[in-house]
Amino acid sequence: MPLVHSPADGVRLRYDVSGSGPALVLLHGSVLSRAIWRGLGYLAPLAAEHTVIRVDLRGHGGSEKPHESSSYAQDRFVADLLAVLEAEDVDRAGLMGYSLGARVALAATLEHPERVTHLVCLGGSAAAQRGAVDSVFFPGVIDAVREGGMEAFCAGQGLGPDVSSRRARATREAFLAADPLAMAALLTATDATPGVSETVLAACEVPTLWMTGTENHPRFEESRHAAETMPGAAFVPLPGRDHGGTLSPPDEVLARVLPFLSR
Numbered sequence: 001m002p003l004v005h006s007p008a009d010g011v012r013l014r015y016d017v018s019g020s021g022p023a024l025v026l027l028h029g030s031v032l033s034r035a036i037w038r039g040l041g042y043l044a045p046l047a048a049e050h051t052v053i054r055v056d057l058r059g060h061g062g063s064e065k066p067h068e069s070s071s072y073a074q075d076r077f078v079a080d081l082l083a084v085l086e087a088e089d090v091d092r093a094g095l096m097g098y099s100l101g102a103r104v105a106l107a108a109t110l111e112h113p114e115r116v117t118h119l120v121c122l123g124g125s126a127a128a129q130r131g132a133v134d135s136v137f138f139p140g141v142i143d144a145v146r147e148g149g150m151e152a153f154c155a156g157q158g159l160g161p162d163v164s165s166r167r168a169r170a171t172r173e174a175f176l177a178a179d180p181l182a183m184a185a186l187l188t189a190t191d192a193t194p195g196v197s198e199t200v201l202a203a204c205e206v207p208t209l210w211m212t213g214t215e216n217h218p219r220f221e222e223s224r225h226a227a228e229t230m231p232g233a234a235f236v237p238l239p240g241r242d243h244g245g246t247l248s249p250p251d252e253v254l255a256r257v258l259p260f261l262s263r
Helices: 035-038 043-047 074-087 101-112 134-136 141-155 167-178 181-192 196-204 218-227 251-261
Strands: 001-007 012-018 023-027 051-053 093-098 115-120 208-213 232-238
Touching: 001 074, 001 232, 012 074, 012 196, 023 074, 023 101, 035 167, 043 051, 043 251, 051 074, 051 093, 074 101, 074 218, 093 101, 093 134, 115 251, 134 141, 134 181, 141 167, 141 181, 196 218, 208 251, 218 232
Parallel strands: 023 051, 023 093, 093 115, 115 208, 208 232
Antiparallel strands: 001 012, 012 051
16 A cells, blocks of 8 residues: 655655546545545446545544644645655546545645646535534534544444444444544644635636535535536535435446546
8 A cells, every 4th residue: 555755744644546547536534534435336436437546634544643733734635635646646636525525625626726637526615614523523523532532423423332234333433443632633623624715716617526415504505605606616416415425325426426527
C-alpha cells in the first residue's frame, strides 16, 4: 500500500490504486476509511473505467492520526490530496467525495481547478459548518467522543453492542476502529469550517455533480443551492435517503456518476 508524507506537516498518508483509465480520486466521510468504497460496491464499477485512487484521509484508516484540531484544517486536507496526485504522477483527476470528502474535494477544486476534470459531491455542503456535526451525528457529539470514546459515539447513534442488522454491525465495527482523540479533533475543526462565498462558487467552471438524499437536512438544501450557484453544476436528489444512507445502495448513485465522469 503506497505511503506519502503531507508537505503541510509531514503526516503519513495511506492510499491505494486500482483499475486503469482516467484518474479518479475517492474521498470518504468522517470516521470512515477508504474501505467503504469497496465495501459498498463502488470500487469495481469505477475501476472498470478509471484509475481509482482511494485515499485514507488524515486521522482515518491507515493514515497518521494527529490529535490537534489545527491538523484538520481544510488547507491540510488539500495539501494531502495534491501530495497523493504528485506521488502518482497525475496532472489532472476527477474527484469524488462523500460528506467530509466532498468538502475536501470541493476545496481542492476551487483552489486548483486546473488539476480537476470532474467533481462529484455526495452528501456535501459549501455552507458554514458551525453546528453541522451535531446535526449529522447527534447533539454534543464532540464532547461525547472526547470523554467517552468511540463507544459513546456509537451509542449516540443507536449503534450499541446489541445491534443486529448486518449494516449496523459493520458500521459499529468501523466506528469503533477510529481513534477517538483524532476524531474529536477532526470534528472540532469541521465545526469551525467557514462557508464558501457565492462569488467563489460562481467562478468555478469545473463540471460538478451534487447528489444528496431528500431526507438529509440541511445538506439537501445546501447541496442544491451550491449546484444552482456553480455554472457547470447539476443537482440530483436521492429520494428517501438521509445522510448516513447517501451511498447505499450504490446503483442509483453510479447510474448518474459513471456517465457524468465519461463526459
